[in-house]
Amino acid sequence: MSGLVDLLSSPMGKQLISGVAGQTGNSTDQTGSVLTMALPLLMGAMKKNASTPEGAQGLMSALSNKHDGSILNNLEGLFGGGVDQSVKDDGAGILGHVLGGKQAQVENALSQKSGMDTSTIATILQVAAPILLGMIGKQKQQQNVNDASGMQNLLGGMMGGGTQAHKQQSLIESFLDSDGDGSILDDVASLALGGKKGGIGGLLGGLFGK
Template sequence: MDLSSLLQGAMGQQIVGSAAKQLGINETQAQTAVGAAIPFLLTALNKNAQSGGANGINSALEKHDGNILDNLAGFLNQGGNQQDGLGILNHVLGNNQSNVANAIGKQSGLDTGQVIKILALVAPIVMGFLGKQKQQNNVQAGGITDLLGSLVGGTNAASAGVNLGGFEKFLDQDGDGKLGASDVAGLLGKFFK
């Protein structure tokens, strides 16, 4: 399983369908919001890891070990885990939550509260995905930064033992080697076509 399946495959469609149903919004809005939420969360995690938070992220991934992906439908059918999701958002985004929600809201036409709910729905899934990658590739605390860097457009995929099949280039829309606001804006029109 790679990140593109989380974004564009059947899994991505399940997440979008669930978000649309839970919030009573149309699927286009849900696709836009989910399609932006995943890269934003990965970028924030990567930034945290590079700023000395790799050990904390590694510890969190011991709890989020990827089991959520084994029964994603069950997780989504029960409405996700908003408490866990909000906790992850507090750690990952801190006081930038509303800025991220506003940016995604402008693109998707959703209000900040709706976007926060989508972020909280997606956050445990993203952590589960990372936890599964960590296990499958036997990544230790020291490799968390490389793992995250490879997912958001870094060049360290090989040293992290992760094969993304060119997905990092897909995320890096402007080709500068980093995932930033311009990349996310460029991605919004491309997800789930």
């Protein structure tokens, strides 16, 4: 598994979506739609932060010391009795570091697009962030990434690679640098799904056998 499309369409992705849905009491379709927009946005924010040597070193340190991918080994256990507060606290810390002062803007935009309230969006992001970082940490180990350039390439590859990833990154950075209303999230999700604009529901329906 190398990218976000692979994650969302894999058995682990189904487990992630259904687990987060159970955590918030929302449908898998609603939750999957939010994650389809949110995960590339979070990864793009990480890539932007990692564009400086200090940011890249900070991310690599977090991946080496705490987010090595082990969280992915037992998602069933993670979601089985409800996600521990420690995981959500960890997610809140990741979001604060990655999104900074733009966190409320991101949550509001996702709320507008999904129809969920911002507190539910915040919970989804808090649970998803450590899992996303674990996924990146696992890829870092597998690809033996140990410098800033390698980290940029890793994140770019996970976002789809090539022109598509550059377009997606530009959209994400313009969103994070503006006070936009969230309409850009459709395009971010479209690129994350390989250009299937408007097909998010269809893709998710396919994931769950609808």
